[in-house]
Amino acid sequence: MNPVIKIDGLSFGYEFGDSVLKDIYLEISPGEMVALVGQNGAGKTTLVKHLIGLLRPPAGKVRVADLDVANTRVSKLSRQVGYVFQNPDHQIFHDTVQAEVAFGLNNLGLPREEVEPRVTAALSDVGLEHLANENPQRLSRGQRQRVALASVLALRTPVIVLDEPTTGQDYQERKQIMALVEQLNKAGHTIVFITHDMSLVAHYASRVVVLCQGQIILDGDTREVFRQTDKLAESLLLPPQVTVLANQLNEPLNTSVSPVILSVDEMQEYLQRVREVKRNGAGD
Amino acid sequence: MTTSNNSLIQLNNFSYQYPHTANNALKSINLSLKKGSFVGFAGPTGAGKTTLIKSINGIVPHFEGGTFSGEVLLNGKAADTMSTAEIGRSVGTVLDDPEAQIICLDVEQELVFGMENYGVPPAEMEQRMQKALASVGIAHLLGRSTASLSGGQKQRLAIAAALAMLPEVLVLDEPTSELDPLGSEEVFRVLKQLHQEQGMTILVTEQKTDLLARYCDQLVILREGEMVLSGTPREVFQHPDIFELGVALPEVTELARRYYPQAEPPITLDEGVQFCRNVIQTFGG
Amino acid sequence: MARVIEYIYRDSIIHQLNPLSKLAWALGVMVLALTFNDPYYLLALLISVGLVGLTGRVMKDLSGVMKGLSIFALILVLLQVVFYHGAYREAVTLGIAMGLRMMTVVLSFLVFLSTTQYKDIILVLTEKMKLPYDYVFMFMTSLRFVPTFLNEAIQVGYAQQVRGCPIDSGNPWRKMKAYIAVALPLVLISLKKAERLAIAMETRGYGSNNRTYYKEPIISTLDYFVIFLVVVLIIGAIILRCKGLGVLH
Numbered sequence: 104m105n106p107v108i109k110i111d112g113l114s115f116g117y118e119f120g121d122s123v124l125k126d127i128y129l130e131i132s133p134g135e136m137v138a139l140v141g142q143n144g145a146g147k148t149t150l151v152k153h154l155i156g157l158l159r160p161p162a163g164k165v166r167v168a169d170l171d172v173a174n175t176r177v178s179k180l181s182r183q184v185g186y187v188f189q190n191p192d193h194q195i196f197h198d199t200v201q202a203e204v205a206f207g208l209n210n211l212g213l214p215r216e217e218v219e220p221r222v223t224a225a226l227s228d229v230g231l232e233h234l235a236n237e238n239p240q241r242l243s244r245g246q247r248q249r250v251a252l253a254s255v256l257a258l259r260t261p262v263i264v265l266d267e268p269t270t271g272q273d274y275q276e277r278k279q280i281m282a283l284v285e286q287l288n289k290a291g292h293t294i295v296f297i298t299h300d301m302s303l304v305a306h307y308a309s310r311v312v313v314l315c316q317g318q319i320i321l322d323g324d325t326r327e328v329f330r331q332t333d334k335l336a337e338s339l340l341l342p343p344q345v346t347v348l349a350n351q352l353n354e355p356l357n358t359s360v361s362p363v364i365l366s367v368d369e370m371q372e373y374l375q376r377v378r379e380v381k382r383n384g385a386g387d
Numbered sequence: 388m389t390t391s392n393n394s395l396i397q398l399n400n401f402s403y404q405y406p407h408t409a410n411n412a413l414k415s416i417n418l419s420l421k422k423g424s425f426v427g428f429a430g431p432t433g434a435g436k437t438t439l440i441k442s443i444n445g446i447v448p449h450f451e452g453g454t455f456s457g458e459v460l461l462n463g464k465a466a467d468t469m470s471t472a473e474i475g476r477s478v479g480t481v482l483d484d485p486e487a488q489i490i491c492l493d494v495e496q497e498l499v500f501g502m503e504n505y506g507v508p509p510a511e512m513e514q515r516m517q518k519a520l521a522s523v524g525i526a527h528l529l530g531r532s533t534a535s536l537s538g539g540q541k542q543r544l545a546i547a548a549a550l551a552m553l554p555e556v557l558v559l560d561e562p563t564s565e566l567d568p569l570g571s572e573e574v575f576r577v578l579k580q581l582h583q584e585q586g587m588t589i590l591v592t593e594q595k596t597d598l599l600a601r602y603c604d605q606l607v608i609l610r611e612g613e614m615v616l617s618g619t620p621r622e623v624f625q626h627p628d629i630f631e632l633g634v635a636l637p638e639v640t641e642l643a644r645r646y647y648p649q650a651e652p653p654i655t656l657d658e659g660v661q662f663c664r665n666v667i668q669t670f671g672g
Numbered sequence: 673m674a675r676v677i678e679y680i681y682r683d684s685i686i687h688q689l690n691p692l693s694k695l696a697w698a699l700g701v702m703v704l705a706l707t708f709n710d711p712y713y714l715l716a717l718l719i720s721v722g723l724v725g726l727t728g729r730v731m732k733d734l735s736g737v738m739k740g741l742s743i744f745a746l747i748l749v750l751l752q753v754v755f756y757h758g759a760y761r762e763a764v765t766l767g768i769a770m771g772l773r774m775m776t777v778v779l780s781f782l783v784f785l786s787t788t789q790y791k792d793i794i795l796v797l798t799e800k801m802k803l804p805y806d807y808v809f810m811f812m813t814s815l816r817f818v819p820t821f822l823n824e825a826i827q828v829g830y831a832q833q834v835r836g837c838p839i840d841s842g843n844p845w846r847k848m849k850a851y852i853a854v855a856l857p858l859v860l861i862s863l864k865k866a867e868r869l870a871i872a873m874e875t876r877g878y879g880s881n882n883r884t885y886y887k888e889p890i891i892s893t894l895d896y897f898v899i900f901l902v903v904v905l906i907i908g909a910i911i912l913r914c915k916g917l918g919v920l921h
């Protein structure tokens with residue numbers, strides 16, 4: 104299948120600054136769910152801004168949904184790519200939550216009777232239906248984050264780029280948001296999300312791209328990436344706590360490679376198997 | 388009202404309502420903190436964490452308006468009778484939105500802003516500045532313009548600016564929300580160090596409960612403006628209703644609770660390793 | 673990002689000058705610009721200001737603003753031509769002089785502001801000129817409101833585009849409509865930002881007494897030279913003017 108995002112040797116530096124992206128190659132196929140991780144200042148936001156045209160790549164270097172970002176207007180790209188800013192306050196400018204969410208839908212030219220139910224649905228998806236008529240400036244930061252999210256998810260664009268979508272959310276809210284994103288992914292949307300929360304990465308991403316000082320140093324299946332503890336340490340990242348726990352336990356099973364544990368469920372299963380191995384061993 | 392003399396921060400039946408709203412954002416909060424406490428606050432979005440922080444540093448009600456009942460006492464003195472700048476001399480603040488809190492155009496200026504206002508001798512500023520920057524890992528950003536920093540770098544700067552002021556009390560509102568995992572750890576390590584070495588009192592709201600578990604002496608869970616749980620992290624994580632409250636348990640704690648819902652759970656990685664070894668022993672042998 | 677009257681961090685000799693001498697220079701340029709109305713004199717003055725800007729390595733950043741200004745200057749010339757009662761040639765000359773004068777004065781202040789940090793300006797105005805700190809800070813902060821507002825406008829523009837609002841489409845009517853739609857919220861957001869800034873400032877003790885200053889800008893020999901030069905130029909200009917040079921009637 105043709106990649107929906109294709110970055111072909113992209114380098115970038117802000118004016119009068121050091122180089123921030125160094126020779127990036129990245130292809131993402133339709134329907135993938137990719138986590139983009141890396142330490143503060145690694146260049147994650149800078150990279151994804153090139154996907155929506157907020158930063159202009161040189162011609163031919165970045166293609167999204169068969170459009171060359173270099174010469175496509177942002178407003179046109181936005182029909183293919185939804186983008187949630189890292190800071191919700193960069194996105195919100197209306198004086199009611201409802202109007203904020205309706206804005207993009209109206210720009211799609213949808214008839215009024217279609218916009219309203221979609222706004223309602225988007226708000227209830229993120230658990231904000233009771234705040235529809237509030238002024239976003241009077242919501243808590245985490246609530247504003249979800250307003251920003253709803254205003255983009257409502258657009259149902261083929262590609263969705265989320266820059267730290269769960270900032271300031273508690274455990275259940277994080278799960279709610281990511282379940283929503285996962286549902287969109289299952290329905291065929293391509294997702295790229297940036298996060299510092301490695302448990303979210305472990306739970307929801309099928310592929311992880313690790314950015315370190317402007318370079319992609321790891322890119323692959325989530326489990327394989329979390330296996331590379333040395334490389335991760337080099338970019339100052341830590342795998343989820345259970346992953347580290349299983350590593351430190353260092354209890355081999357009968358398999359040749361030691362397993363990479365990504366969730367509490369898997370850990371429980373793993374402990375079960377270790378016990379069985381021990382019991383059988385004792386019985387010999 | 389009776390005030391115990393040795394509490395540094397005391398909230399007595401404090402309720403607060405933002406202007407033009409129907410509900411109280413804080414409902415009858417009673418909290419008494421001694422000098423040298425290290426307290427974490429957690430809870431879902433809209434629970435009132437930020438409002439509580441802002442009641443302690445005087446932003447509520449000075450800037451927000453609204454109505455309150457009960458009182459907030461700092462060193463026995465009612466907070467609403469002091470100006471925010473007066474409170475700021477002893478209470479340092481890190482707000483939840485780093486971008487909204489950066490005042491100056493370059494990193495150096497941002498760091499000295501508070502120190503200059505409170506009359507720190509110039510000779511001392513340099514050293515405090517270097518230390519604060521290094522402790523949050525952004526020494527290399529000195530000389531940069533604040534507008535050109537990444538989200539996480541801005542947050543680190545906001546924390547450094549508060550640290551450099553060496554306040555008696557430090558209140559931090561989700562200071563690690565945009566930080567990478569090691570950066571978050573680093574921030575809490577610095578807080579712990581200030582707490583231990585200088586007896587600094589620290590109040591921090593935070594969603595990363597595994598950090599709170601390891602660094603705080605007391606953990607408070609807020610929900611819909613009320614304090615619903617309070618105790619040592621271990622006590623809180625052991626509470627039967629903890630899952631309903633939306634609090635993320637450290638993964639090792641969650642694992643242990645699946646085996647022994649009632650027992651005292653491990654809360655750190657090392658304890659988790661020990662726990663797993665025991666599980667394997669108990670069932671495997 | 674729009675960089676209008678904002679400090680631009682560069683390593684240059686102009687940046688290192690004391691704010692006081694730069695302020696003296698900018699005021700001197702203003703005096704000179706008002707003294708003469710001969711377009712050749714004014715053009716020479718504008719070029720000299722441009723050279724200072726180049727030495728300060730900020731001209732590239734200011735080029736956008738200057739482009740806007742020259743359009744404005746052109747309009748000034750046209751207005752002169754249309755409304756001036758007198759000889760056509762005279763009107764054009766006067767119009768050009770006015771346009772040049774405006775560009776010269778504005779550019780000199782832009783160079784001053786973009787090569788000097790706010791805190792240094794504040795320091796000089798309060799410590800050396802003994803103006804009250806509160807007023808100076810308020811003045812500087814309100815100056816900063818302009819770039820804040822412009823940055824906010826740009827940010828809202830991005831927020832509109834990424835959700836499909838065609839303000840980048842080149843169709844001026846659509847553009848206009850999109851701008852008008854956000855004009856009011858933009859003002860409200862900027863005010864909110866200003867309030868947040870005030871809160872942040874106060875929690876860090878802004879307005880307390882007994883403040884100290886981290887670094888005091890030094891006055892070097894070069895500064896004395898610049899101030900001396902400005903004084904000489906002004907005196908020279910007044911002499912020329914009295915002799916009737918550089919002035920058209």
Ligand SMILES: Nc1ncnc2c1ncn2[C@@H]1O[C@H](COP(=O)(O)OP(=O)(O)OP(=O)(O)O)[C@@H](O)[C@H]1O
Binds near residue numbers: 117150534538539540
């Ligand atoms: N406008 C700018 N001008 C100059 N440098 C910039 C600008 N924006 C970002 N940078 C620098 O580019 C680098 C990458 O920034 P970017 O925002 O992409 O990081 P990030 O990976 O998203 O980090 P974070 O996790 O903190 O959000 C950082 O070192 C940052 O300081």
Ligand SMILES: Nc1ncnc2c1ncn2[C@@H]1O[C@H](COP(=O)(O)OP(=O)(O)OP(=O)(O)O)[C@@H](O)[C@H]1O
Binds near residue numbers: 432
């Ligand atoms: N300026 C305001 N005006 C009116 N209501 C407000 C204002 N700020 C917050 N609120 C409301 O007060 C309640 C508590 O908000 P607060 O910001 O304290 O929550 P929080 O626990 O900090 O949430 P978060 O985790 O999202 O930061 C929320 O319901 C919020 O909508």
Ligand SMILES: [Mg+2]
Binds near residue numbers: 147149189537538
């Ligand atoms: Mg970022």
Ligand SMILES: [Mg+2]
Binds near residue numbers: 438
């Ligand atoms: Mg908050």
